[in-house]
Amino acid sequence: MYLLSAAFWSVIRIFIAYFVSLLFGIVYGVLAAMNPRRERWMIPLLDVLQSVPILGFFPIAVSILVFLFRGQRIGLELAAIFLIFTSQVWNIAFGVYETVKTFPRDIAEMALSFGMNSNFLVKRIYVPALIPTIIYNSGVSLAVGWYFLMASEIITLGNVEIRLPGLGTAMMGYVAQGNLAGMLITVGTIVFINWCTQWFLFRPLIEWSDLFKFGAVGSAPEEPGIVAFLRNNIRWEKISQHLDRILSWGETLRKHQKILSSLRYVLYAALLGLFAYFLYWLLKPPYSPRLVEIPENLIATTFRVIVAVGLSILLSFPFVIKAIRASNTVKNIYTLAATMGSVPAVIFYPLIVRSVGREYMGVAAVLLLLTGSLWYTLFNMLKGALMIPSTIIEMANNFGVRGFLYYRTILIPAMLPSLITGTITAWGGAWNASMVAEEVNFGKEIFSIHGIGSLLLSATAQPKELLWVVLAMTLWIVFINTFFWKRWYNHAAEKYNFSE
Amino acid sequence: MALLELKEITKAYIEKGKYFSVIDEIDLVVKEGELVVIVGPSGSGKSTVVRIAAGLVSPTKGQVFYKGQPLPGPNPNASIVFQNFALIPWLTVQENIELVLEARGIPPRQRIRTALKYIDLVGLDSFEDAYPRELSGGMKQRVGFARALAVEPEILFMDEPFSSLDVLTAADLREEFLKLWTSGKLSIRSVVMVTHNIEEAILMSDRIVVLSARPSKVVGEIEVSLPRPRDTHSKEFESILDHLYALIVSSHISK
Numbered sequence: 001m002y003l004l005s006a007a008f009w010s011v012i013r014i015f016i017a018y019f020v021s022l023l024f025g026i027v028y029g030v031l032a033a034m035n036p037r038r039e040r041w042m043i044p045l046l047d048v049l050q051s052v053p054i055l056g057f058f059p060i061a062v063s064i065l066v067f068l069f070r071g072q073r074i075g076l077e078l079a080a081i082f083l084i085f086t087s088q089v090w091n092i093a094f095g096v097y098e099t100v101k102t103f104p105r106d107i108a109e110m111a112l113s114f115g116m117n118s119n120f121l122v123k124r125i126y127v128p129a130l131i132p133t134i135i136y137n138s139g140v141s142l143a144v145g146w147y148f149l150m151a152s153e154i155i156t157l158g159n160v161e162i163r164l165p166g167l168g169t170a171m172m173g174y175v176a177q178g179n180l181a182g183m184l185i186t187v188g189t190i191v192f193i194n195w196c197t198q199w200f201l202f203r204p205l206i207e208w209s210d211l212f213k214f215g216a217v218g219s220a221p222e223e224p225g226i227v228a229f230l231r232n233n234i235r236w237e238k239i240s241q242h243l244d245r246i247l248s249w250g251e252t253l254r255k256h257q258k259i260l261s262s263l264r265y266v267l268y269a270a271l272l273g274l275f276a277y278f279l280y281w282l283l284k285p286p287y288s289p290r291l292v293e294i295p296e297n298l299i300a301t302t303f304r305v306i307v308a309v310g311l312s313i314l315l316s317f318p319f320v321i322k323a324i325r326a327s328n329t330v331k332n333i334y335t336l337a338a339t340m341g342s343v344p345a346v347i348f349y350p351l352i353v354r355s356v357g358r359e360y361m362g363v364a365a366v367l368l369l370l371t372g373s374l375w376y377t378l379f380n381m382l383k384g385a386l387m388i389p390s391t392i393i394e395m396a397n398n399f400g401v402r403g404f405l406y407y408r409t410i411l412i413p414a415m416l417p418s419l420i421t422g423t424i425t426a427w428g429g430a431w432n433a434s435m436v437a438e439e440v441n442f443g444k445e446i447f448s449i450h451g452i453g454s455l456l457l458s459a460t461a462q463p464k465e466l467l468w469v470v471l472a473m474t475l476w477i478v479f480i481n482t483f484f485w486k487r488w489y490n491h492a493a494e495k496y497n498f499s500e
Numbered sequence: 501m502a503l504l505e506l507k508e509i510t511k512a513y514i515e516k517g518k519y520f521s522v523i524d525e526i527d528l529v530v531k532e533g534e535l536v537v538i539v540g541p542s543g544s545g546k547s548t549v550v551r552i553a554a555g556l557v558s559p560t561k562g563q564v565f566y567k568g569q570p571l572p573g574p575n576p577n578a579s580i581v582f583q584n585f586a587l588i589p590w591l592t593v594q595e596n597i598e599l600v601l602e603a604r605g606i607p608p609r610q611r612i613r614t615a616l617k618y619i620d621l622v623g624l625d626s627f628e629d630a631y632p633r634e635l636s637g638g639m640k641q642r643v644g645f646a647r648a649l650a651v652e653p654e655i656l657f658m659d660e661p662f663s664s665l666d667v668l669t670a671a672d673l674r675e676e677f678l679k680l681w682t683s684g685k686l687s688i689r690s691v692v693m694v695t696h697n698i699e700e701a702i703l704m705s706d707r708i709v710v711l712s713a714r715p716s717k718v719v720g721e722i723e724v725s726l727p728r729p730r731d732t733h734s735k736e737f738e739s740i741l742d743h744l745y746a747l748i749v750s751s752h753i754s755k
Binding site: 106214 | 589
């Protein structure tokens with residue numbers, strides 16, 4: 001009974017966060033892709049938000065929400081949902097943006113030539129065309145959501161620890177008691193819930209989403225029951241009318257250019273002022289002596305993250321090769337990966353750390369980072385492998401390009417853009433996991449290793465120190481992203497592109 | 501009277517600091533009742549000319565006039581048949597046609613009536629509920645034609661409409677289109693078609709405009725006044741073919 005209600009609360013949190021992410025991700029992605037002026041600031045912002053370890057910001061978000069709701073449970077619930085949301089949304093927003101950006105040109109021209117306005121275009125063409133991407137990315141997003149759920153249900157504020165009812169809290173309880181049966185049942189429940197969502201929801205939806213792909217051939221897939229149900233039971237006409245009203249309201253607002261632009265300046269000024277005050281507050285002495293430890297800890301964590309990401313790529317390869325050899329297994333691999341990915345490895349972590357002991361905690365930490373990054377490389381590389389034109393694979397078979405030559409000249413270059421996307425997201429995932437991998441609290445005993453995550457946890461009691469650590473980490477990650485990943489990706493996307 | 505007029509149209513791109521012109525000062529007049537075919541080598545910017553003429557792409561220099569008025573944006577009296585059909589995969593044949601009628605603000609009942617009428621006209625009756633993916637290339641292009649005709653435009657642009665089809669299907673569809681065009685049943689007053697198939701150009705056109713390779717210029721025009729249906733083996737046809745061929749080759753040599 002206890003587990004049932006715990007599962008109920010966890011599922012509610014995940015799905016609320018997921019629906020908000022879906023809505024936000026679609027709106028953000030479409031808005032960014034449709035207007036170059038917006039694109040210029042929305043995409044770099046998305047890049048930063050996507051790559052920054054959200055868990056690092058969690059203490060800050062919790063403090064704000066708890067303060068706003070005066071410590072009531074709703075504030076904590078919102079903080080938890082917010083954390084899960086931030087783990088799910090960027091993936092969806094990015095997928096949406098990329099899909100709209102790479103939209104078939106002739107379809108866009110067709111829409112223009114038949115006089116479709118942008119409102120009509122978004123509702124009738126973009127949104128349906130997004131369905132395959134959204135469904136595919138939702139699997140990843142939900143799995144990641146479960147990972148963060150565990151971290152979000154137990155909230156530490158300074159010395160106070162607050163627990164929300166849910167499977168994460170239940171698991172921690174069993175771990176503390178050393179109740180193995182309880183732990184197993186909890187994990188079983190999580191796996192079961194995920195298996196059900198994958199099997200009954202996403203599998204049929206993925207099959208159906210083929211209808212929305214440009215250039216697909218063969219008979220049309222059948223409509224799953226859930227789609228028919230949604231179609232018949234929700235008054236889409238009404239929703240669409242409301243949407244139109246909001247949009248036309250926006251249009252009338254835009255006509256008052258003067259008010260709007262002056263309002264914008266007021267907003268800019270306010271933001272600038274706020275930022276200046278923030279900087280002043282941050283830079284004002286005294287400095288905490290622990291700030292000098294930041295670089296050394298950053299490097300320690302970076303090293304572990306690199307190892308974990310490298311391992312993720314290596315471990316993903318066998319699955320990808322299997323998927324290419326027999327494309328009918330892709331759906332199974334996907335379901336398996338989505339289910340496995342949702343098993344929150346975080347909850348086993350204390351057990352593992354305890355059993356390997358203090359000396360090998362570094363190894364255990366890399367293992368945990370791996371569980372936070374492997375799914376990203378796997379999902380992205382699978383997607384990339386599926387997008388290799390079948391003629392290329394047939395050509396390779398026909399000319400007997402096999403073995404090492406095949407991997408070196410065809411498979412790896414062909415998947416390079418998606419491999420890099422996977423690596424970048426895995427890199428983000430591993431950083432995120434670092435926030436929980438470097439310190440384990442067993443009540444009286446604390447196991448801890450050097451790293452930015454443990455430094456961050458020890459700083460939660462002092463807001464200023466916390467901000468310094470979070471900022472240093474953010475800047476470091478953004479720096480590496482812009483000067484390393486981005487360049488590599490742009491190079492690969494240009495060179496290894498199948499379109500002519 | 502000129503329905504459509506392109507005056508000194510130039511289109512250029514700036515890439516990596518370099519200036520590339522695709523189209524160089526093209527003049528083109530399309531008279532009412534005329535079927536004009538633009539031919540040119542691949543990559544000569546023929547499709548861009550059509551997109552500029554339809555108001556989808558704005559020229560770098562020059563001006564497009566429709567019925568004597570400068571064209572500010574996509575021409576509401578024009579529609580386009582695309583080389584790769586540009587059908588929406590998740591909509592059925594009928595829904596694909598209804599979609600563009602809806603975009604033009606036509607009420608639901610009339611949408612259905614018009615869609616069915618044009619599905620019938622292109623010979624797709626009983627395929628109303630099929631998805632594009634279930635159709636052959638020729639049938640897909642029939643949907644493309646039905647959709648373009650359904651909005652009852654004054655001018656029809658066709659961007660290599662038969663290039664993605666096999667030879668027999670292309671010949672069939674070409675013939676059917678010419679029948680419709682000469683029957684006077686359509687709302688269309690003029691047609692502009694782009695192709696790289698010179699035989700097709702002579703089969704269909706009243707006038708052929710020959711473009712050079714990039715940056716394209718008009719290198720010549722040929723009036724084709726043979727009676728329809730035209731016989732590709734007739735003497736007159738072959739002499740026009742030779743003339744056209746010579747024109748294209750000379751434009752290559754002069755480069």
